[in-house]
Amino acid sequence: MKNRKIILAAAFLFFYAQYIYIPFQTTYLTALGASAAFVGIVTGAYGGAQLVLRLPVGVLADRVGKHKIFLVTGMLLAGAACGVRTLFPDAWGFFFASLLSGVSASTWLSFMVMYSECYGAREQQKASGRIVLSYNSGILAAFITGTLFYEKVGMRTLCVFGIIASVIGVALCSRLCEGKTQKIAPSVPELLKICTNRYLIFFSVLALVQQGIQMATTMSFTTQILKNLGAQESILGLSSIIYMISSVVSSFVASLKWIEKKSSRFWIATIFTGLSAYCFLVPSVGYIPLILLLQLIPGLASGFLFSILTTKAMSEVPAEKKSTAMGFFQAVYAVGMSVFPILTGNIAEIGGMIASYRLMGVFALICVLATVMLLRNAREG
Secondary structure (H helix, E strand, O other), X not given: XXXXXXXXXXXXXXXHHHHOOHHHHHHHHHHOOOOHHHXXXXXXXXXXXXXXXXXXXXXXXXXXXXXXXXXXXXXXXXXXXXXXXXXOOOHHHHHHHHHHHHHHHOOHHHHHHHHHOOOOHHHHHHHHHHHHHHHHHHHHHHHHHHHHHHHHHOHHHHHHHHHHHHHHHHHHHOOOOOOOOOOOOOOHXXXXXXXXXXXXXXXXXXXXXXXXXXHHHHHHHHHHHHHHOOOOHHHHHHHHHHHHHHHHHHHHHHOOHHHHHOOHHHHHHHHHHHHHHHHHHHHHHOXXXXXXXXXXXXXXXXXXXXXXXXXXXXXXXXXXXXXXXXXXXXXXXXXXXXXXHHHHHHHHHHHOHHHHHHHHHHHHXXXXXXHHHHOOOOOOO
């Protein structure tokens, strides 16, 4: 029980430090003269580092059999990334800090695995919902902090808040208790075999699209669209807060029993349909209040949908291979977090924001079709 509370609190602080600057990063870098393409590269660097490191970190965690060291390391690196942004508050400073943040985020799999180990096999959806709720709450708190203080204190001070959160997180993680390491860890080739599991692959690809769209739109260029429509910094912050409130509420809902009355197939297809509508509408409506309302949709995807995808991806994974499987899952969706913002930024440079968002909408529709066609029976859905 003690570990549950500590991990949830640490997850809150971890993502507070990781996202304190996010609502204002795009407009901040654009004001410094960075192009949309370079902003996409900065945003994508966060996912790129995770793409490279998450599977190796997962394998290493399974071989070591312990997670506390990864939690502490992740918290330290999150604070270090905020430190780089504080010391070098220019476009290239943010690029290198994004890489460091990605290295830090690669340890997130240990947060999730260690927390899931606190629950039985029948409570894994509940565990996923609660840990996602915790990290979404951390992001929400970060966005509220940014909205309240960005115009008063600026970007560098926001990053100092992130450093403080990281230091507190390290102190908390140092109090975690771990059992004895398993005597015989599976070999690396044996661990990697889990990466061929069809459930793990399929739901990882769906998460790739969900996370990629979120990073390329809601976490990046939607703020620029609002700025172009004349929105003040407080409105940009409000936009992110609405999105995160939706994420927090839907994460909580995902941990409740009643969602099992409908199949995962239904929920996944429905939310991806809404995500597609979001991508088609946001760059074309030209009305700030409506865009703010639409921010509820990616919030549902970030909380409710992502919890379901995580649980389903891990549904056939044995305990001794969980970190490797989680590393694979997170590495795959990191492809979307890295590639989609870069793709969106480059298409926006060539054909405009509407064209780039429409492409994201098409990706979401492909996920709807794949879900309906491939998850046919009750066991799979």
